[in-house]
Structure formats: structure tokens, C-alpha cells
Amino acid sequence: MFDRKLLRVYFIAGTQDTSDGNLERVLQEALEAGITLYQFREKGPNALTGEAKEILARKLFEKCKAKGVPFIVNDDIELAKKIDADGIHLGQDDEKIENIIEDFNDKIIGLSVGNFAEYDQSDLTHVDYIGVGPVYETSSKSDAKKPGGIELIRKMRLYDEDIPIVAIGGITSTNSEMIIAAGADGISTISSITKSDDIKQVVTDYLKYYTDK
Numbered sequence: 566m567f568d569r570k571l572l573r574v575y576f577i578a579g580t581q582d583t584s585d586g587n588l589e590r591v592l593q594e595a596l597e598a599g600i601t602l603y604q605f606r607e608k609g610p611n612a613l614t615g616e617a618k619e620i621l622a623r624k625l626f627e628k629c630k631a632k633g634v635p636f637i638v639n640d641d642i643e644l645a646k647k648i649d650a651d652g653i654h655l656g657q658d659d660e661k662i663e664n665i666i667e668d669f670n671d672k673i674i675g676l677s678v679g680n681f682a683e684y685d686q687s688d689l690t691h692v693d694y695i696g697v698g699p700v701y702e703t704s705s706k707s708d709a710k711k712p713g714g715i716e717l718i719r720k721m722r723l724y725d726e727d728i729p730i731v732a733i734g735g736i737t738s739t740n741s742e743m744i745i746a747a748g749a750d751g752i753s754t755i756s757s758i759t760k761s762d763d764i765k766q767v768v769t770d771y772l773k774y775y776t777d778k
């Protein structure tokens with residue numbers, strides 16, 4: 566049974582999101598600050614590939630293990646299988662879950678859902694959580710859709726009252742309270758952590774909106 570509390574502060578990052586390429590340092594700080602889930606999303610023209618990507622993934626996975634934080638791989642099914650990651654996150658244009666479920670039966674499976682049409686066309690049988698967004702404008706995803714605002718979260722929660730929802734896109738510690746109040750189980754963020762000079766403070770701010778510990 567998936568624990569929806571893992572979605573509270575879901576940090577996503579690849580080397581492209583850091584100012585100096587030092588993702589190990591950024592993740593270590595985020596873990597020490599109390600993130601609840603991590604997604605390795607190595608993407609874009611300068612993204613690491615092959616062996617270099619695998620070596621970095623293994624290092625980051627070890628850091629997560631040391632803190633008991635599950636390690637999710639974005640898109641790369643072969644890498645997730647090879648390193649026995651805790652889960653995989655797939656989008657609407659990625660591999661279909663029915664084609665990979667055999668290898669990910671006991672793993673966390675996340676699916677992106679940007680609107681009701683995508684919700685309706687998705688087989689959610691094996692999905693542990695949906696990533697709903699973008700809520701606000703984002704500069705971290707080049708092909709992001711038009712933002713749906715807080716209403717996207719509110720309506721998605723009414724559409725499915727039970728599914729674990731993590732909101733994504735332009736989230737900061739200032740707007741996260743509204744997003745949780747609208748029905749999300751948590752927030753996922755790239756830049757509010759990777760661009761921060763005080764990661765501890767950002768994560769602490771996110772965590773304070775959850776009253777039960």
C-alpha cells in the first residue's frame with residue numbers, strides 16, 4: 566500500500582537543474598532538510614547518458630537509502646530496472662504502464678496527468694500517485710503545458726476523491742499552502758530547491774503545512 570505522506574515534499578532534479586552541476590551536494594542538503602521523496606530526472610541537451618548517468622544515479626540512490634527516502638527514476642525504465650530503484654515516473658507520452666508493470670509490480674509508479682482528458686484515457690490500475698500540473702508557469706520543463714492554476718488541483722481532487730495527488734509546476738513555499746488546501750497530498754518541486762541559497766528553510770517551510778507528523 567502506497568503511503569501518500571511520501572508525496573509531501575517531493576524533490577525532482579537532474580544535473581541540468583543545478584548551477585554548478587553538483588547534484589550530489591544539492592540532494593544531500595535536501596535530504597538533510599527532510600524531503601520525503603526524490604526523482605532523478607536527467608533531461609535536456611547536456612544530460613548525462615549511459616555509464617555516467619548510471620554512476621551518478623547509484624551515488625544519489627545511496628544517499629536516499631541512507632535517509633530512508635525512496636528513489637524514483639524519471640522516464641528511464643532500463644536504468645530503474647538496472648539499479649533496482651524504488652520506482653518510476655512516466656508521462657502520457659512515455660512507455661505505457663501496462664508494458665512495464667511486470668518489472669515494477671512491487672515498485673512505486675507515478676503517472677503525469679495534466680487534465681481530465683488525460684485522466685480519462687489513463688489506466689490507473691497500477692498507478693500509486695498522479696503528478697498534476699503545471700499548476701503555475703515553470704522554467705524547468707521546456708515542453709510544459711499551459712498552467713491550470715489552483716483550480717486544476719481543486720477540480721482533480723473532486724474528480725477523484727481518493728487518488729494520491731502531487732501538484733507540480735511553479736510551486737514555492739509561498740503558494741504551497743493553497744495547493745494542499747485545494748486537495749493535493751503534496752507538492753513536487755525542482756527550482757524552489759535547486760535555486761535556493763537556503764534549502765533547509767525552503768523544505769522546513771513546505772513541511773510546516775502538514776499538521777500530523
Ligand SMILES: Cc1ncc(COP(=O)(O)OP(=O)(O)O)c(N)n1
Pocket residue numbers: 575577604606608639640654655656657658659675676677678695696697706731733753
Ligand atoms: C511528479 C511528477 N509529475 C509530473 C512529471 C512530468 O512527467 P512528464 O510529463 O513525463 O515529463 P518529463 O518530466 O519526463 O519531462 C514528473 N516528472 N514528475
Ligand SMILES: Cc1nc(C(=O)O)sc1CCOP(=O)(O)O
Pocket residue numbers: 577677679696697698699700702703704705706709710733734735736753754755756757
Ligand atoms: C517536471 C515537470 N513536470 C511538469 C508537469 O506539468 O507535468 S512541470 C515540471 C517542472 C517543475 O519544475 P519547477 O518546480 O521548477 O517549476
Ligand SMILES: [Mg+2]
Pocket residue numbers: 639640654655656659
Ligand atoms: Mg516523462
